[in-house]
Amino acid sequence: MATVDTNTPHDALDLVNSQRKKGVEFVVMAILILCSLVAVLVTVGIVLSLIFEAYRFFERIPMTEFLFGTQWSPQTALRADQVAAEGAFGAVPLITGTLLISFIAMCVATPLGLMSAIYLSEYASKRFRDFVKPALEILAGIPTVVYGFFAALTVAPLLRSGGESVGLNVSSESALAAGLIMGMMIIPLISSLSDDVINSVPQAMRDASLGLGATHSETIRKVVLPSAIPGVAGALLLAASRAIGETMIVVMAAGLAANLTANPLEAVTTITAQIVALLTGDQEFDSAKTLSAFALGLLLFVVTLCLNIIALRIVRKYQEQYD
Amino acid sequence: MSKTAIITAKDVDVFYGDKQALDKIALDIPEYKVTSLIGPSGCGKSTFLRCINRMNDLVPIARVEGDIRIAGQDIYAPEVDVVALRAQVGMVFQKPNPFPKSIYENVAYGPKIHGLAKGKTEMDELVQWALEKAGLWNEVKDRLDQPGTGLSGGQQQRLCIARTIAVKPKVVLMDEPCSALDPIATAIIEELIDELRQNFTIVIVTHSMQQAARVSQRTAFFHLGTLVETGPTKNIFTSPEDERTQNYITGRIG
Amino acid sequence: MTDLISPSSQLKGRKSAETRFQWYGRGAIFVSLLFLVVMVGSILTKGVGAFGTTNVAIEVDLGPDAIDPANPADARFEKIVKDALKTQFPEAKKRKDRRMIYGLLSNDMGFELERFVEANPEAIGGTATVWFRASDDFDAVAKGAVDRSLPEDERRMSDKEIAWIDQLTEQGAVERTFNWSFFTNGDSREPELAGILSALMGSALTLLVCFCISFPVAILAAIYLEEFAPKNRFSDLIEVNINNLAAVPSIVFGLLGLSMFLNTFGMPRSSPLVGGLVLSLMTLPTIIIAARASLRAVPPSIREAALGMGASPVQATFHHVAPLALPGILTGTIVGMAQALGETAPLLMIGMVAFIVDVPDSILEPATALPVQIFLWADAPERAFVEKTSAAIIVLLLFLVTMNIIAILLRRKFEKRF
Ligand SMILES: Nc1ncnc2c1ncn2[C@@H]1O[C@H](COP(=O)(O)OP(=O)(O)OP(=O)(O)O)[C@@H](O)[C@H]1O
Numbered sequence: 005m006a007t008v009d010t011n012t013p014h015d016a017l018d019l020v021n022s023q024r025k026k027g028v029e030f031v032v033m034a035i036l037i038l039c040s041l042v043a044v045l046v047t048v049g050i051v052l053s054l055i056f057e058a059y060r061f062f063e064r065i066p067m068t069e070f071l072f073g074t075q076w077s078p079q080t081a082l083r084a085d086q087v088a089a090e091g092a093f094g095a096v097p098l099i100t101g102t103l104l105i106s107f108i109a110m111c112v113a114t115p116l117g118l119m120s121a122i123y124l125s126e127y128a129s130k131r132f133r134d135f136v137k138p139a140l141e142i143l144a145g146i147p148t149v150v151y152g153f154f155a156a157l158t159v160a161p162l163l164r165s166g167g168e169s170v171g172l173n174v175s176s177e178s179a180l181a182a183g184l185i186m187g188m189m190i191i192p193l194i195s196s197l198s199d200d201v202i203n204s205v206p207q208a209m210r211d212a213s214l215g216l217g218a219t220h221s222e223t224i225r226k227v228v229l230p231s232a233i234p235g236v237a238g239a240l241l242l243a244a245s246r247a248i249g250e251t252m253i254v255v256m257a258a259g260l261a262a263n264l265t266a267n268p269l270e271a272v273t274t275i276t277a278q279i280v281a282l283l284t285g286d287q288e289f290d291s292a293k294t295l296s297a298f299a300l301g302l303l304l305f306v307v308t309l310c311l312n313i314i315a316l317r318i319v320r321k322y323q324e325q326y327d
Numbered sequence: 328m329s330k331t332a333i334i335t336a337k338d339v340d341v342f343y344g345d346k347q348a349l350d351k352i353a354l355d356i357p358e359y360k361v362t363s364l365i366g367p368s369g370c371g372k373s374t375f376l377r378c379i380n381r382m383n384d385l386v387p388i389a390r391v392e393g394d395i396r397i398a399g400q401d402i403y404a405p406e407v408d409v410v411a412l413r414a415q416v417g418m419v420f421q422k423p424n425p426f427p428k429s430i431y432e433n434v435a436y437g438p439k440i441h442g443l444a445k446g447k448t449e450m451d452e453l454v455q456w457a458l459e460k461a462g463l464w465n466e467v468k469d470r471l472d473q474p475g476t477g478l479s480g481g482q483q484q485r486l487c488i489a490r491t492i493a494v495k496p497k498v499v500l501m502d503e504p505c506s507a508l509d510p511i512a513t514a515i516i517e518e519l520i521d522e523l524r525q526n527f528t529i530v531i532v533t534h535s536m537q538q539a540a541r542v543s544q545r546t547a548f549f550h551l552g553t554l555v556e557t558g559p560t561k562n563i564f565t566s567p568e569d570e571r572t573q574n575y576i577t578g579r580i581g
Numbered sequence: 582m583t584d585l586i587s588p589s590s591q592l593k594g595r596k597s598a599e600t601r602f603q604w605y606g607r608g609a610i611f612v613s614l615l616f617l618v619v620m621v622g623s624i625l626t627k628g629v630g631a632f633g634t635t636n637v638a639i640e641v642d643l644g645p646d647a648i649d650p651a652n653p654a655d656a657r658f659e660k661i662v663k664d665a666l667k668t669q670f671p672e673a674k675k676r677k678d679r680r681m682i683y684g685l686l687s688n689d690m691g692f693e694l695e696r697f698v699e700a701n702p703e704a705i706g707g708t709a710t711v712w713f714r715a716s717d718d719f720d721a722v723a724k725g726a727v728d729r730s731l732p733e734d735e736r737r738m739s740d741k742e743i744a745w746i747d748q749l750t751e752q753g754a755v756e757r758t759f760n761w762s763f764f765t766n767g768d769s770r771e772p773e774l775a776g777i778l779s780a781l782m783g784s785a786l787t788l789l790v791c792f793c794i795s796f797p798v799a800i801l802a803a804i805y806l807e808e809f810a811p812k813n814r815f816s817d818l819i820e821v822n823i824n825n826l827a828a829v830p831s832i833v834f835g836l837l838g839l840s841m842f843l844n845t846f847g848m849p850r851s852s853p854l855v856g857g858l859v860l861s862l863m864t865l866p867t868i869i870i871a872a873r874a875s876l877r878a879v880p881p882s883i884r885e886a887a888l889g890m891g892a893s894p895v896q897a898t899f900h901h902v903a904p905l906a907l908p909g910i911l912t913g914t915i916v917g918m919a920q921a922l923g924e925t926a927p928l929l930m931i932g933m934v935a936f937i938v939d940v941p942d943s944i945l946e947p948a949t950a951l952p953v954q955i956f957l958w959a960d961a962p963e964r965a966f967v968e969k970t971s972a973a974i975i976v977l978l979l980f981l982v983t984m985n986i987i988a989i990l991l992r993r994k995f996e997k998r999f
Pocket residue numbers: 343348367368369370371372373374375386388
């Protein structure tokens with residue numbers, strides 16, 4: 005073996021420093037980190053501003069009254085010398101109204117969205133898929149103010165006259181109209197999320213069931229869906245959170261009557277619709293009326309955040325399971 | 328015959344997480360020679376090669392221990408700037424990976440970021456020099472502004488070589504540079520490697536024994552993360568000292 | 582031996598269950614798409630009428646009694662038009678009838694005449710035939726949108742008014758033209774005069790602000806998270822944050838804008854600046870998520886190639902990886918901007934819901950946005966505003982369709998790159 009002389013001197017290599025501008029790169033990195041911190045800052049900003057304003061509200065109105073009171077009529081004195089009551093701030097009718105409309109929406113959207121997803125991922129030909137999926141995406145891309153307009157000006161009068169003809173008294177701002185249209189709005193959300201979930205069920209599981217002589221639909225109902233249930237549940241939670249936070253449809257179609265009812269033909273109001281009503285138009289900033297909007301906003305934020313966190317957890321767990 | 332070692336590695340261990348990929352590697356690589364690294368798949372050839380220009384830094388779970396010096400300088404010393412190191416130790420990859428930019432920009436990119444050429448004419452000359460060295464100039468001189476990705480596989484790999492040598496590194500590392508190429512393109516590149524030896528020290532990983540025999544002056548045989556044997560290529564192929572080397576070159580393992 | 586050819590009755594039941602199941606799927610898709618078609622179709626049919634307008638030719642007296650030739654600007658133009666109407670319909674003597682004939686034209690008639698006189702000074706001193714814009718009710722009759730077979734008290738127009746309109750029509754004094762003013766006017770209390778220009782400008786300014794903030798911030802954040810962020814709890818926190826932010830109801834962003842930008846920082850209320858800020862915070866997660874996906878799609882060999890020749894990680898990213906990911910990032914950005922363009926609720930919170938006649942020309946002036954304009958018109962009592970609302974929705978949808986088509990084309994053009 006030939007000897008190798010390691011000690012011969014070489015031209016020194018400059019490995020320590022090139023003309024690299026380290027300072028510039030440091031600044032670039034700092035900017036990058038700052039930008040990704042914006043997302044955190046936004047969350048902090050939302051939480052702080054909601055808590056701060058809601059705290060000022062709860063200084064005047066006890067939290068228990070807000071959460072458990074069944075009377076909502078946020079009047080304020082019209083003139084400074086008027087000794088009118090601050091109004092009643094019981095959010096229960098708003099919460100039940102929100103839940104009622106969201107429930108109707110989910111009842112519409114769950115079967116339609118889920119069955120569309122199943123058909124598209126299990127049965128549809130590629131050509132059919134390529135046509136229908138973008139069409140459903142259009143539904144998702146239409147602004148909600150358009151849905152609201154359609155609900156208020158076309159669907160609600162239709163339901164009202166339809167109800168009249170069978171002897172039912174349907175309010176012109178019924179929960180049903182808002183719920184139906186909101187359901188249509190969240191169909192694409194449910195179908196695209198469920199589509200991903202169903203597609204990630206391993207083919208081997210289907211083959212096993214088909215190989216035992218099960219029909220395709222039996223395989224879907226007995227094998228694919230049960231193993232996709234956690235993912236589908238996550239999708240439904242996300243959709244519910246979306247329905248609860250939806251604003252324009254209820255502002256335009258559900259109205260402001262704070263009725264405590266479970267009858268879908270009556271008018272109800274929602275948290276979001278009240279926030280809009282409280283904060284548009286003239287407002288004095290320090291009144292309980294204005295501040296109550298932030299208390300409602302905080303409630304809305306907490307509820308949707310919890311739903312989202314749970315949903316994202318479930319979906320992530322589910323994806324890991326089949327990775 | 329005394330040779331000057333430009334790269335010296337001692338006691339090099341590499342771990343990927345808990346798994347040890349290289350075990351106590353000690354290897355000297357002489358200047359202005361072609362050294363080939365051979366061995367069965369997964370034995371750690373690429374891992375060792377990537378230690379020499381610290382590409383392993385990019386793998387979060389990789390840990391390198393031991394001592395690797397280039398021209399006497401410890402390249403893992405804390406004051407070493409990897410970027411400056413990689414300007415001195417270029418790398419050509421298994422699959423040709425030209426930037427999706429023009430041929431000219433592909434070659435000019437390195438000199439540009441390292442500030443090696445002043446002005447347009449100097450850069451033009453440098454690009455021409457690198458492309459000539461890589462044996463590509465005649466084929467592309469009329470379409471320097473066309474995308475590098477539009478070339479054939481063999482041309483792309485020569486473009487990658489031109490791109491690497493345009494920075495004028497001391498050492499060029501090549502990881503199976505011909506494995507994605509057909510025999511004719513391979514022959515051209517092998518010829519090229521032989522010429523590049525005039526100006527650069529070359530370390531090449533290859534799976535082809537014939538290729539190692541044709542292009543390299545020294546060969547190192549790796550097996551299961553250890554360096555089994557190293558020496559002049561002739562000796563390794565005609566009279567290997569270790570039985571494992573013997574088995575490998577005769578095709579019994581690998 | 583079992584019979585494989587003719588199915589047992591149990592198998593028949595299972596087969597029909599299979600068929601039924603497939604029909605449920607087709608039915609669900611059909612219902613969803615039918616809804617889409619019905620909704621868009623009903624809005625289209627309601628809205629097309631608003632793109633046309635009705636004009637009426639009236640002969641006006643511009644003689645010296647009406648206009649002082651030395652000082653035409655001082656003339657009482659509205660009175661001139663009203664006098665002309667009185668001459669045209671001498672039978673209208675009662676005050677109620679008078680009001681009805683004035684109501685045939687839009688409230689703008691005085692200004693319209695003034696503009697005519699300014700453009701045609703030679704007409705002063707004689708009589709001239711001037712085209713006036715008809716009122717919304719006149720427009721509805723001219724379009725045939727009023728059902729004449731209904732009893733008089735159930736429709737908006739009395740028999741008398743309809744007779745006058747028919748009389749004018751027979752004289753050839755009525756024409757329908759394309760309603761340019763829908764695109765060149767601001768909002769108005771009069772439906773026949775209301776246009777979307779101020780709302781369009783408001784939307785454009787708002788989107789501009791939104792883009793200038795969210796595009797760079799989102800790209801840089803995505804680059805950090807995808808290319809540089811170490812795997813630790815801090816990066817996880819940012820990641821979880823972004824995912825959650827994407828699902829926060831839009832109205833909550835409006836509350837943030839109201840409490841933070843307006844009340845704490847004292848930024849101008851109703852301004853596109855604040856609107857754009859709020860929308861940019863809202864679209865940020867969308868763009869970040871899309872940008873990360875397209876950065877991830879850049880093959881690692883490009884990164885290695887750059888790093889292997891001594892580019893620093895920052896150089897490798899900004900010279901090679903980011904430019905390759907740009908088309909994907911742009912696609913995501915357009916989708917985010919489309920989302921911002923249709924967003925209404927947060928803008929209501931920060932007061933972009935005002936009645937805006939003038940076209941805003943800076944991001945600090947009060948403005949409204951197209952979807953908010955739609956919301957406002959949808960609430961207006963006049964029937965003619967239903968048509969205007971639908972027309973504004975058509976314009977909004979056209980913009981959204983265009984943006985999405987651009988996004989799709991971008992994706993198509995660049996996706997086969999690697
Ligand atoms: N990024 C990585 N993470 C984890 N383990 C790795 C990684 N890269 C390589 N290894 C492991 O290290 C060992 C050596 O790999 P290396 O790529 O160096 O082999 P090689 O000799 O180049 O093989 P081949 O001839 O197939 O290219 C292998 O067992 C491989 O599984």
